[in-house]
Amino acid sequence: MTPMIDIGPVDAIPLRGSRSVTLDGQNIAVFRTGDDRIFALVNRCPHKHGPLSEGIIHGHAVACPLHNWRISLETGEALGADKGCTPTVAVQVEAGRILLAAPIRVAA
């Protein structure tokens, strides 16, 4: 079982907002959607490595700030015509705290 790491309260992220956290040298984007779900992805767009944590979040997707690729928060896959995938990070919420799984290292 992967140890889960407490990265802070859910309230630290606004609705439809995102913040990043660095775990073991890996930058992770943590998203809070309009329906108050928490998702986490490696903070790097599969296209040109834009920081997804700075994108506009709508539904369960984020639009990358660099070239507006839309990435599914559920699967990390690019939506629409674009092809590519960014790794998802296991996340759970317990007693209002966000717990992240320690990430698997991904080659840059």
Added chain:
Amino acid sequence: MDLQTGLEPALLVDGDGDLALATRPDRRHLVVIGNGMAGCRAVEELLARDGGNWRVTIFGAEPHVNYNRIMLSPVLAGEKSFDEIVINPRDWYDDNAIDLVTSDPVIAIDRDARTVISRSGRTVGYDRLLIATGSDPFIIPVPGHDLPGVISFRDMNDVDTMLAASAAGGSAVVIGGGLLGLEAAHGLALRGMQVTVLHLMPTLMERQLDEAAGWLLKSALEARGQVVLTGADTAAIYGEGRVEGVRLKDGREIPASLVVMAVGIRPAVKLARECGLAVGRGIQVDDHMVTSDANVLAVGECVEHDGQVYGLVAPLWDMCRSLADGLIGTTNPYRGSVTSTKLKVSGIDVFSAGDFSGGEGCEDIVLRDAARGIYKRVVLRADRVIGAVLYGDTADGSWYFDLLKKGTDIADLRDVLIYGQAFAAGGGPADPSAAVAALPADAEICGCNGVTKGQVVDCIEAGAASLDAVRQTCKASASCGSCTGLVETLLALTLGADAVESGPKTMCGCTSFGHDDVRREIVAQGMRSIPEVMQLLHWSTPDGCSSCRPALNYYLLCAAPGEYRDDQQSRFVNERLHANIQKDGTYSVVPRMWGGLTNPRELRAIADVVEKYEAPMVKVTGGQRLDIFGIKKEDLTAVWADLNAAGMVSGHAYGKALRTVKTCVGSEWCRFGTQDSTGLGVTIERLSWGSWMPHKFKIAVSGCPRNCAEATIKDFGIICVDSGYELHVGGNGGIKVRVTDLLCKVTTEAEVLEHCAAFIQLYREKARYLERTAPWIERVGLGYIQDCLLTDPAERVALAERFHHSQSFSQDDPWQQRVAGSDADLHQQLEPAE
């Protein structure tokens, strides 16, 4: 109302507290069993004829108001929300004083006592009873058909079950390759499930499509990733405690966590049969929908008329008209319906009508265009159209259907019939609107809402000059939208192509409204938040997208300065972080240099920042200022603090906002200068900085016609001349270079400032989000701008004043606010706990 006695209250008061309806003790009581499309349409028809003499109680088994059952597929597919498929909202029941009893189906009818009894035990008396119970899904009685996870596709509850199942992912099996089954399969596939369709017959939708079209459809669905098994006979549904898969008679097993049975429907006749009404395949009715009991009527899918049972929505409209006329004593016999089917399956247009089974004396005319995926077949007998199947291009469906219904002799058209109406009428590659123009007034345009061409044209002639207006008045194209093209053509034909109020270009996929409609409604309805706009204008997505949210944020900000609270989450990153994101995720920072002027203190502060934060590059921009590159997000606030300390504020180089005012040195230094262009530039920048705009906005002031500040490719350009100032608008130096138009010439600096403020405000209020001034002026014309700014000085002053009012809220340096601690979280990473 007291449901035990059926007595009315003395008064009914509507939601506003107004007296809605006085008691009419002599009014007759109509009780309707079934709160669906047939029951409610019948009530609408009756109220339209004779509302004053009837009071109505409707019993529904579901917890909802009347919704459009044929639109469940788009809800499943995520294209519509439940609210969008409601036909009769709660207000309709209230306004008509209809007593709606939901979630409490009628379980028995006592015809002798003239009462109905509901599941909860209510007994309600009636003068006339209308049974509109529709149909029940047919469940094949194979072993396992009652396992949890086996459902039908008939109501909102089924859709909710499917949505819940698809959220968990996995595989689904749809039993039945008819219309309903394929729509369920399409929706589940869109929701991410691996879908297998099992169909007993050799080709899909064999009741609507011939073999060739059925095969085309199967190929197209397989290309979209669905597995389609035809000739597949289900032996059993297996699973321990809940469904795990389907076993076919040939032994194959298909694992599935969800099984949708969509093999057919049967008229729901149980109540009618139990109370002794004459029932065949359906409840038997006469030409005015009266059953074997003169006090009991029935309508819709539950009835059998003249030996026919209908499972489509179109016959409803005619049935309900005859029913309502019969109730008020007018003769208008229902004579049965010839039905056609026009639908979209997985985005593929399919049409069929009449008899296409072939046989003795029938002739086929067939056209195939494999490259375009088009198949058309018209079936003739004795020079009459008796059937048609269209796949891929259904534009002529209503024409063939009309020829079929009227039994038109097509001997003269025969050679060109298959090429469609326009070709047949004009003999050439034709004006596509000719086909619509040639349709008779009683041709049906909108099958969902039963609207004829004549009704659409009447509604347009009565003032509905846009697609939206038509949808709101006669409801044509307001449901599934497949006849939108026809309605648009009717608008153009009726009003002339130029007179149609175009609104076809929507803001984005989240809404059917265009930018201008949305802005108008925001102002007219006084909307004050993005969720409010999305709710009132029926957004189809829960929280918009990265296109519409920034636009809405701007429109609200512009409409209600000082009142509207900016939504950071609807801003692009640059406007949220007040800096420009670069390809490596760092930011560039541009402090404002008023009119391009700077001084040692500012330059020193910039130099210090560059060294302190190890910025790898500093560059002079095209807008006469300095851009500091490579600043990390976490350092932005500290950089701004240092720049603020030297008196500098945000340059808004990142925003849809005023960028810079570029100047030349002017009369103070230049031997050609005619006016103080530098000083004027500084004044204008002090006036306009900090303002949010539809897009970026650049200004320049040149001191003489040599135009060193390049004012003729700016959004607002000023060229000083000996006698005053030439004011230019709409220039652009970007991808598509556009030279400005001369707006006017003025003589004083005060006039320059007033015209500048008024022009900016006009642009802010009228241009669409992300529309630069150049394309805006191309779109609306220079004449419009001149009308607004020059014709009436009072109007110009009002515009300028609105700009100044707005500026009084926007000229706070956003950098300084962040330095003071606002939105500090935006710049900080989360910290993992130890």
